[in-house]
Amino acid sequence: MEFTRRNILALGSGAFAAASFAGMPAFASKTDDAIAAFTGGASVTEGGIDLTAPEIAENGNTVPVSVSAPGAVSIMLLATGNPTPAVATFNYGPMAGTRSGATRIRLAKTQDVVAVAKMADGSFRTAGATVKVTIGGCGG
Amino acid sequence: MKFKTLLTSAAIVALSAGFASAQDDSILAVDGDVIKTRAAAPAFAENLDTVYSGWHFRIGETQSLQMDDFENPAFVFVDQGIDLFDKVEGSEGKACASCHEDVADFAGLRPTLPRVENGELVTMENLVNECRTERMGAEPWKYTGGQMTAVTALIGLQSRGMSINVAVDGDAAPFFEEGKDLYYQRVGQLDMSCSNCHEDNYGVMIRADHLSQGQINGFPTYRLKNAKLNSAHARFKGCMSNIRATPFKVGGDEFKALELYLAARGNGLSVETPSVRN
Amino acid sequence: MAKGVKPRVKVPKSAAAGDVITIKTLISHKMESGVRKDGDGNIIPRSIINRFVADFNGQNIIDVTLEPAISTNPYFQFEAMVPEAGEFKFTWYDDDGSVYETSKKIKIA
Numbered sequence: 001m002e003f004t005r006r007n008i009l010a011l012g013s014g015a016f017a018a019a020s021f022a023g024m025p026a027f028a029s030k031t032d033d034a035i036a037a038f039t040g041g042a043s044v045t046e047g048g049i050d051l052t053a054p055e056i057a058e059n060g061n062t063v064p065v066s067v068s069a070p071g072a073v074s075i076m077l078l079a080t081g082n083p084t085p086a087v088a089t090f091n092y093g094p095m096a097g098t099r100s101g102a103t104r105i106r107l108a109k110t111q112d113v114v115a116v117a118k119m120a121d122g123s124f125r126t127a128g129a130t131v132k133v134t135i136g137g138c139g140g
Numbered sequence: 141m142k143f144k145t146l147l148t149s150a151a152i153v154a155l156s157a158g159f160a161s162a163q164d165d166s167i168l169a170v171d172g173d174v175i176k177t178r179a180a181a182p183a184f185a186e187n188l189d190t191v192y193s194g195w196h197f198r199i200g201e202t203q204s205l206q207m208d209d210f211e212n213p214a215f216v217f218v219d220q221g222i223d224l225f226d227k228v229e230g231s232e233g234k235a236c237a238s239c240h241e242d243v244a245d246f247a248g249l250r251p252t253l254p255r256v257e258n259g260e261l262v263t264m265e266n267l268v269n270e271c272r273t274e275r276m277g278a279e280p281w282k283y284t285g286g287q288m289t290a291v292t293a294l295i296g297l298q299s300r301g302m303s304i305n306v307a308v309d310g311d312a313a314p315f316f317e318e319g320k321d322l323y324y325q326r327v328g329q330l331d332m333s334c335s336n337c338h339e340d341n342y343g344v345m346i347r348a349d350h351l352s353q354g355q356i357n358g359f360p361t362y363r364l365k366n367a368k369l370n371s372a373h374a375r376f377k378g379c380m381s382n383i384r385a386t387p388f389k390v391g392g393d394e395f396k397a398l399e400l401y402l403a404a405r406g407n408g409l410s411v412e413t414p415s416v417r418n
Numbered sequence: 419m420a421k422g423v424k425p426r427v428k429v430p431k432s433a434a435a436g437d438v439i440t441i442k443t444l445i446s447h448k449m450e451s452g453v454r455k456d457g458d459g460n461i462i463p464r465s466i467i468n469r470f471v472a473d474f475n476g477q478n479i480i481d482v483t484l485e486p487a488i489s490t491n492p493y494f495q496f497e498a499m500v501p502e503a504g505e506f507k508f509t510w511y512d513d514d515g516s517v518y519e520t521s522k523k524i525k526i527a
Binding site: 061062063087088092093094096098100101104107 | 438439451453473474475477478479480481482483484485486487488489490492493494495496497498499
Binding site for chain 2: 424426428442444446489490491493
């Protein structure tokens with residue numbers, strides 16, 4: 001798929017204003033909806049989960065992210081500033097060596113990436129990371 | 141007017157000093173093999189002391205994609221190149237592999253291209269298409285198309301780690317001179333030459349990006365921007381469009397001469413094909 | 419079946435019983451997001467890999483749901499337990515109904 005810079009910008013323009021990760025606004029954002037659908041409305045606490053993403057991405061097309069949450073049964077990744085926040089959900093089976101995973105994702109613009117883990121005991125953990133998405137000088 | 145030009149030059153010098161560390165000290169090794177990404181500049185490149193691969197101007201995440209052939213997305217296309225290499229096409233019932241049984245035999249070719257054969261400047265794309273039309277009886281591939289870049293990446297890969305060593309004298313001299321003229325020729329609405337960015341200002345930010353020296357030792361290169369392999373001529377075309385110039389024809393005489401000159405500016409760097417850039 | 423889809427996986431050839439190993443997978447796929455428009459302003463229909471599953475000897479390691487925000491040529495890295503010799507099976511599910519599979523054997527050294 002050929003994402004040109006203009007297309008990427010067009011992707012971003014349709015998105016909700018990126019909800020700040022720390023202090024979610026009162027209105028329900030698409031991200032809140034996605035988290036609620038995952039947790040069934042249960043409370044989510046920070047910690048117990050590591051999310052690694054670059055501070056700066058040279059191109060929003062291919063941003064490496066990795067996540068690890070010991071004891072998780074599944075981990076959901078969200079890109080809060082994309083038109084649709086859902087990115088991927090890792091569900092772990094009995095042969096999983098660790099409750100971790102890495103992939104490459106598309107980010108429409110500078111935004112927070114959020115991971116939410118469902119733990120074996122039914123609790124939910126979350127972590128976030130801000131990724132600055134730059135626009136190449138010579139998009140060519 | 142002259143005063144203004146001087147001021148601009150001074151500003152550029154100041155900027156260059158400020159961003160001198162843009163080309164970092166990292167070492168590119170792929171599966172333990174070190175790839176030479178910096179070298180003493182060839183004597184004819186009188187305005188450069190050291191030549192740096194474009195790899196040095198990228199951020200760590202982009203750099204690391206090139207340090208493992210599994211992580212390197214270009215290998216998706218190298219795999220396609222392997223299939224294409226074995227694919228029988230054309231009236232003669234041949235594949236590339238019919239004559240070239242082991243693609244590894246191409247080790248040593250990429251560092252010498254483009255080169256002059258019978259008075260004509262020849263690129264790897266020319267060699268591939270000559271085989272297709274003259275020996276396979278097949279249609280030539282589009283010069284910058286996906287099939288072509290897949291196969292030129294596969295062939296180039298066989299020489300990865302070998303030093304670029306393009307001939308610039310003898311038969312090649314007139315093409316080299318033509319390429320050099322093009323490199324320093326200001327063109328387009330922005331009235332810029334290759335050298336304005338890639339010689340005078342490498343390492344400096346252009347918006348959120350570091351300008352490179354415009355080395356082509358890693359081509360075809362996988363770009364995150366379009367998630368595919370890009371040939372050198374396609375990149376030249378992009379540069380020319382950016383400075384609001386009418387690009388020369390890909391595969392045409394001008395770009396071939398420019399390719400020779402640019403390749404020679406990287407003499408001493410390793411072949412990096414297929415590289416990863418933003 | 420989408421054109422030119424080709425899976426690649428990287429699995430160690432052998433491991434000690436009980437080891438945790440790292441697996442990397444990649445499949446060539448455009449991952450057309452369904453939000454882009456073509457030159458005439460028409461939406462290009464979504465066409466993605468929507469699920470990826472890795473199993474070892476018939477038991478699940480990881481089952482991933484993919485959305486259009488996964489990059490072109492989806493890449494995954496994860497870890498698996500190797501209690502015994504056997505076979506890893508990797509399966510990718512395409513929006514168009516295609517299923518792409520590949521497998522790798524591992525020995526106990």
